[in-house]
Amino acid sequence: MAITTGKLYFVSDAFFKKVSDPFLKINYDETKRPHYFAIKDPVTELYWLVPCSSVQKFETIIHTRKANGKPADGIRIVTIQDKKTALLFQDMFPIAAHYIEAPYIRGGQEVRIADPKIIQD
Numbered sequence: 001m002a003i004t005t006g007k008l009y010f011v012s013d014a015f016f017k018k019v020s021d022p023f024l025k026i027n028y029d030e031t032k033r034p035h036y037f038a039i040k041d042p043v044t045e046l047y048w049l050v051p052c053s054s055v056q057k058f059e060t061i062i063h064t065r066k067a068n069g070k071p072a073d074g075i076r077i078v079t080i081q082d083k084k085t086a087l088l089f090q091d092m093f094p095i096a097a098h099y100i101e102a103p104y105i106r107g108g109q110e111v112r113i114a115d116p117k118i119i120q121d
Helices: 013-019 056-067 116-120
Strands: 008-011 036-040 047-053 075-080 083-088 093-095 100-103
Touching: 008 047, 056 075, 056 083
Parallel strands: none
Antiparallel strands: 008 036, 008 100, 036 047, 047 083, 047 093, 075 083
16 A cells, blocks of 8 residues: 555554554544544654544643643644544654554545645644
8 A cells, every 4th residue: 555645544553552552542443532643654664643523622622731831732633524623742652664554535535635735834
């Protein structure tokens, strides 16, 4: 499977079992979540996966941090296929390509960030 920076993916259960990190967001049994925004590191050939989440909770966190004079750059709100999504850079992690299980497909289309400026940033 070709992995493209800017598209969203799911991670295999084997990765979470091997790493056994209690702070990573593991796969839910009942739904295909979480999903991750992929960024390829050209030096190491690893991918950095950024967890995606619903926005409501994280808009509040961003507002509170900014109101208290603290940085909020670990979370970024973006629009992906007309849906606001929180990218949690504060929780990103490196992964080898063989642990990336499948692309996130919604409505028959691979879910991706369409704006190249957002991907570049």
